[in-house]
Amino acid sequence: MGATIWDGILLGAVYALVATGFTLTSVPTGIFNFAQGAIVVGGSFLAYQWFAVMRWPFVVGLLLSAVVGAIGGVLCELLAVRPLFWGRGTFPSATIVTLVGMSTAYTGLFGIKWGYQPLSVPFPGSAKALTVAGLAISSAQIVLVAVAVVAPTVCHFWFVKTRRGQACLAAAEDRRAATLRGINVDLMSLSAFAIAGVFGAVAGAVTGPTTYAIPTLGATLALGGFVALALGGQSSFLGGLVSAILVGLASSFATRYLGGNWGDIGVLALLIITLAVRPRGLGGAAEVRSV
């Protein structure tokens, strides 16, 4: 039972980091960056490159990953999002298609550079393991779970408690009204994608030691993160965190007690039941509309 729970928490932590990246763009812009999973995987590859191949210092590698992640996020915005808002009619939903295209492009580029075999991403911390209830839990796993909990919590309070964070929420609520009130929504959108890119690249360095760096993992992560977001309520960092852990646990328990093919079905069942009972998700606020 302990191992099943830990498996679920680990999987959930990976999904939570992807879901947090999703929310970082969806809160200010209302757009889901479906390339976020690929950016996380890119972060894993960069960590492999800096720490395993070039043996650079941890801080230097992480900073460089952050810069590359920001560029990756900005490219998503400039190539796959912004052009869709230039026409007379705007179609935000079309960004789903173009961002999936960006994800495919990134996956292909990773394959060209690093190939399709799994690469072991080194963890710069201690190699010692902590034994809990007969399970040896590695430092890399502890850091993964800790970052997955702390990051969305910090993001939640930044958006809710700070003036700039609230400006982002305003922009997401009504882009045109925000513009009229002097908020530069284009810059905000670009910044959101850049910050999500930074976050994804750093998250990739954290998840890589557990998942390995594999180009095709991006699509799986994006789907898992998206389900967590749908379950947790769009634009809710804490909802995304809780639901990602639930998704991980549902997958782990279904696999353990029903078989490997039931993992994804267990997640789907959890999603359907939750949305049927609470359509706005676990953490989503009810929308009040005057008519």
Next chain:
Amino acid sequence: MSYRKRTTVAGIAACATVLISACGSSGSGSGTSGSSTATSASSVNVLAILDTTGPTKAFGTQQLAGIEGAAKYFNTHGGVDGRKINVTVVSDNGDPATAVNDLIQQMSTNPDKYAMVYPGSEGTETTALIPVLAKYHVIGIALDDGSGACVKASACPNVFSNAGPASIPEAEAANWMKQKGFTKAGVLEEEIDFTESETGPILSSLSSVGIPDKLVTFSATAVDVTAEMSELKSDGANVVFAEALGASAGYVLKARASLNWNVPVLFDIAGSALDLTTLAPAADVTNSYQTLCPCAVSSIDTPGIDAFNQLEPGTLGPFPANLVGDGWDPIVLLANAVEQAKSTNYQALIAAIQNLDSAGQNDSLYIETRHHRYSATDHENLGQSTSDFVIMPAGPIKGGQVQEGT
């Protein structure tokens, strides 16, 4: 920016995105791109459809090296029946639908050009190509036939599988466990096509040698399998047979370490297709074993490997040599069939392969499967046996050879 200008820029950006996507997904711009070198009627023309650009390109590239290496070998030794072998290469991106489209394109434009097709880097591609090959009356010699598509020749009239029945490596695994005195086997299965097809044979092989088993499965999206390994531990398994491909093999080793459980882990063919020492620290790889062909064991002499290394020095990399053999052996088989038939005629080649003479069956040039035999009713390799598989401690792979671990 004016509306027109914005629309133009948007169009350019959209095109750029599409181009980047296309470039990223196939690596060569198109799944049907390739270099055609075969035009002469006096040559033996081979069409290789395999993945050199997609997710399994690491395997496809090694297979292609084997195909081209074998062609080069025969061409530098007087050709086959006096004719040069020419190879045309088309990447299918590892996608069965693309493979089918590639074959149709090639055969539509040159219906009589090819003597043989190498149909795919994996069994899934081969399975998709079987009906198309039958339609165009060209023989295929594949590395394997998926889940036994060619056991009945009637369903696979012109395709031959380099590999034999799927049960053979599993039988060798069960024999090994019996010899080592293991009394309870845990079978850990990743839920993907390839590994699922192995589960039936390993369970039946374990049963036939009298070793009770416990089957536990895990999802292809798992990133940790500690719970599944824990279940096997609780059930009293004293050996684990791991059916895992790629990163999952690493998850298995990490899970074993996480449980502080030093149970021997025997990896199936899939799990043995890469260097396990790159996935886990050396201490975690200890007491794990790989299922290999003798060609990947440096202490076993394989003339085909020697010939390949002479022609293509340095090509055998961090993958077991059997991947090169996957491409090399079909060309050797074709060469034997052409020599025997004295023709590249479709029917003559089928008859020759179904009735290979002793030289064709036991050619020392074969790398992966040392004997080849087919019948009019069975197009899987009947010459393959458990002696075509070796189980040895996992270790680093250098030059296609596994360096024995501990």
